[in-house]
Amino acid sequence: MTASEAKGVLEKAELKVTQQRIAVLLALQNREDHPTAETVYSVLQETNPGITLATVYKILDTLSTSGIINKVMTQEGIKRYDPIVENHGHIYCSNTNEIIDFYDEELNSLIHSFIAKKKLHNLRIKNVSLQICGDKVDPGKKIQIN
Numbered sequence: 001m002t003a004s005e006a007k008g009v010l011e012k013a014e015l016k017v018t019q020q021r022i023a024v025l026l027a028l029q030n031r032e033d034h035p036t037a038e039t040v041y042s043v044l045q046e047t048n049p050g051i052t053l054a055t056v057y058k059i060l061d062t063l064s065t066s067g068i069i070n071k072v073m074t075q076e077g078i079k080r081y082d083p084i085v086e087n088h089g090h091i092y093c094s095n096t097n098e099i100i101d102f103y104d105e106e107l108n109s110l111i112h113s114f115i116a117k118k119k120l121h122n123l124r125i126k127n128v129s130l131q132i133c134g135d136k137v138d139p140g141k142k143i144q145i146n
Contacts, residue, residue, distance in 0.1 A: 001025070001026060001029040001030075003022050003026065006021075006022045006025045006026055006029070007022060009025065009068055010022070010025070010068075013066040013067070013068055015062065015066055015068075019048075020048065020051055020055060020059060021059050021062075021063075023044055023047065023048050023051065024040060024044065024051075024056060024059040024060065024063070025063065025068070025069075027040050027043045027044050028040060028060075028063075028069060028081055028083050029083045031043075031083070033098075033099070034072055034080040034081060034082050034090075034099040035080065035081060036078060036079065036080055036081075037053065037056050037057045037060050037079065037081070038053065040056055040060065040081070041053045041056040044056065060079075060081055063081075064081070067085060068085070069081050069082060069083050069085065070082040070083075070084070070085055070129075072090055072092075072099055072131070073131075074092060074094075074097065074099075075092065075094055075133055080099055082099075082101075084101060087108055087128065087129075088101050088102060088103045089101075089102040089103075089104070089107070089129065089130035089131060089132065090102060090129075090130070090131045090132070091131075091132045091133075091134070091143065091145070092131055092132065092133045092134075093134060093135065093136045093143060094133055094134065094135055095135045095136055095139065096136050096139060098136075098143065100143055100145070102130070102132070102145060107130070108128070111128050111130070112128065115128070
């Protein structure tokens with residue numbers, strides 16, 4: 001994502017376009033590890049030394065509330081952020097703190113079918129999220145999804 005594209009994303013969400021919001025969005029978009037606000041803040045320190053941790057938190061919350069990014073909670077209650085807003089699940093490894101994106105159309109279809117059968121009234125479902133928690137069996141090996 002470029003700065004111009006980030007500006008367009010903010011405008012489409014009807015958010016005020018600021019250099020700090022663009023910087024935070026770009027810092028998050030270029031990562032694959034579902035960073036914390038503190039991680040985003042440390043990445044931004046080199047190029048944006050005037051930005052504060054409080055500002056990073058506020059911007060990430062605004063982006064999350066606006067649907068531009070997703071907030072992912074760990075078992076310990078730590079907020080992590082995900083630039084991918086398309087419907088997908090997460091696998092959280094509690095002994096390494098890794099969060100891995102998990103895509104499965106069959107599972108999404110089953111969940112949506114299950115919810116449709118329950119005939120929930122007065123509720124419009126916007127998103128279904130699944131988070132699987134576990135421990136890495138061999139910390140030296142990458143978690144694989146087949």
